Amino acid sequence: MQGLQSCVGIIDIRKDGTGFLRQPANDLAAKDSDAVVPKDLVHRFALKNGSLIEGSGFCSAGHDSPRMNKIDTIDGQTPSAYRRNKSFKKRTxxxxxxxxxxxxxxxxxxxxxxxxxxxxxxxxxxxxxxxxxxxxxxxxxxxxxxxxxxxxxxxxxxxxxxxxxxxxxxxxxxxxxxxxxxxxxxxxxxxxxxxxxxxxxxxxxxxxxxxxxxxxxxxxxxxxxxxxxxxxxxxxxxxxxxxxxxxxxxxxxxxxxxxxxxxxxxxxxxxxxxxxxxxxxxxxxxxxxxxxxxxxxxxxxxxxxxxxxxxxxxxxxxxxxxxxxxxxxxxxxxxxxxxxxxxxxxxxxxxxxxxxxxxxxxxxxxxxxxxxxxxxx
Missing domain, CATH: 3.40.50.300 (P-loop containing nucleotide triphosphate hydrolases)
Incomplete structure (x- = not known):
């Protein structure tokens, strides 16, 4: 389906820095329809593996998966609130x-x-x-x-x-x-x-x-x-x-x-x-x-x-x-x-x-x- 689409899923960041939104309903398995999170978005929002991402993306002709261009929430928080979270490893x-x-x-x-x-x-x-x-x-x-x-x-x-x-x-x-x-x-x-x-x-x-x-x-x-x-x-x-x-x-x-x-x-x-x-x-x-x-x-x-x-x-x-x-x-x-x-x-x-x-x-x-x-x- 072409055009703007809503995108929700658990981000799985690959070695090259690109992320994919995996679906819990699919046991987080990789599917061709998984939304793509470009490297620049991963870097801009300091995304980490396992976060629940909600946003939107555009699906072009000939492609099964949308490419995200907007992130609304990360783990149910605004991007600014997400950035203030203390790292798991740094917690006492x-x-x-x-x-x-x-x-x-x-x-x-x-x-x-x-x-x-x-x-x-x-x-x-x-x-x-x-x-x-x-x-x-x-x-x-x-x-x-x-x-x-x-x-x-x-x-x-x-x-x-x-x-x-x-x-x-x-x-x-x-x-x-x-x-x-x-x-x-x-x-x-x-x-x-x-x-x-x-x-x-x-x-x-x-x-x-x-x-x-x-x-x-x-x-x-x-x-x-x-x-x-x-x-x-x-x-x-x-x-x-x-x-x-x-x-x-x-x-x-x-x-x-x-x-x-x-x-x-x-x-x-x-x-x-x-x-x-x-x-x-x-x-x-x-x-x-x-x-x-x-x-x-x-x-x-x-x-x-x-x-x-x-x-x-x-x-x-x-x-x-x-x-x-x-x-x-x-x-x-x-x-x-x-x-x-x-x-x-x-x-x-x-x-x-x-x-x-x-x-x-x-x-x-x-x-x-x-x-x-x-x-x-």
Whole structure:
């Protein structure tokens, strides 16, 4: 269609300085119809990858895409306001200090969320790792987290990123998430597409933080993202490590996971990522070992509990949040520590079954803790 057209999309700036407006509906994939943002506009407005651009452009005969000549807003701000945004990397990073109480949302998976609130609370700016063997319920827990976030914290900008995922899982997520964004690179797409989408989603999240937003990314999975990056690098100077991984492979996925942070300015990026273990793959094990300890919250699922249909299949001993005293009150923390000591005397199955049973007797964690006594457990 010729003539003046409105242009809206997420900017993807190529190496030559030219930008293209990618569409969320297309999972930010490159299309011939994507509007072109000339180098001079990119330079004039100091545009950065991942910004949401709104403006207009002219589409000439014989071309499928408009060429922008006017920019009205950048990330919902005027160009002058956008220029005043403090850079993501220059913001002062602080510990998570606000607790997302996910167990307050009444849903089928409320028990799992209440267990998380007690044993590994998620705070604003958390860098959380959900460690899971196959078929232990990780997707269900991630979905329950997403539902609770949407219901309880509507001001949070929720992003779900699925890398190398089954197409039917992608459909399920899209039909479930009503307010957040879902970006998917399915298993039938190339590693290059997995890597490109991951990087552009990270840029998008950073731009949102710069504009003052609270952002939460649910990533499934960090393992498959690392595999994808491993398949996109290499060359004469590369060195192969244990598990068939390139020596440079962790730079980009660590850059993604490490972007999670709380800032003094109030904006934040929370990342909750899954890591796969016990898959029979040496590569997956090496990936997990590399990321183990890089987060400040770990939720570990237990295959033996899942095999016995004990849900949530949480390994209590291997699940915790660093500096949880900044998320929980001193009274709650004291009672949680007593609870942990009591549960540590039991076998894993007995401990999880007992905790689930006791929580089920009360409508909320507050009621449970108010009535809590070590003798009751």
């Amino acid at each position: 990073v602080i510990d998570p200090d606000f607790h997302y109480e996910l167990g307050l949302h009444p849903q089928e998976g409320q028990l799992s969320m209440r267990v998380i609130d007690l044993l590994c609370p998620i705070g604003r700016g958390q860098r959380a790792l959900l460690v899971a063997p196959p078929r232990t319920g990780k997707t269900t827990i991630m979905m329950d987290i997403a539902k609770a976030m949407e219901a309880l914290y509507p001001d949070v900008h929720l992003i779900v990123l699925l890398v190398d995922e089954r197409p039917e899982e992608a459909t399920y997520w899209r039909r479930t998430i009503t307010k957040g964004e879902v970006f998917v690179s399915t298993m039938d797409q190339s590693p290059q597409n997995h890597a490109r989408l991951s990087e552009l989603v990270q840029f998008r999240a950073e731009r949102l933080v710069e504009s003052g937003k609270e952002v939460v990314i649910l990533l499934d999975s960090l393992t498959r993202m690392t595999r994808a990056f491993n398949n996109t690098i290499g060359g004469n100077n590369s060195r192969t490590m244990s598990g068939g991984l390139d020596s440079k492979v962790f730079q980009r996925p660590k850059h993604f996971f490490g972007a999670a942070r709380n800032t003094e300015s109030g904006s934040s990026l929370t990342i909750i990522a899954t890591a796969l273990i016990d898959t029979g793959s040496r590569m997956d094990q090496v990936i997990f070992e590399e990321f183990k300890g890089t987060g400040n919250m770990e939720l570990t699922l237990d295959r033996h509990l899942a095999d016995r249909r004990v849900y949530p299949a949480v390994s209590i001993q291997s699940t915790a949040t660093r500096k949880e005293e900044k998320l929980l009150t001193s009274n709650i923390l004291r009672k949680v520590n007593i609870l942990r000591r009591v549960l540590s005397r039991l076998r894993p199955r007995e401990a999880m079954e007992m905790l689930a049973d006791r929580l089920g007797r009360y409508e909320s964690n507050k009621e449970f803790l108010d009535a809590f006594s070590s003798d009751d457990v």
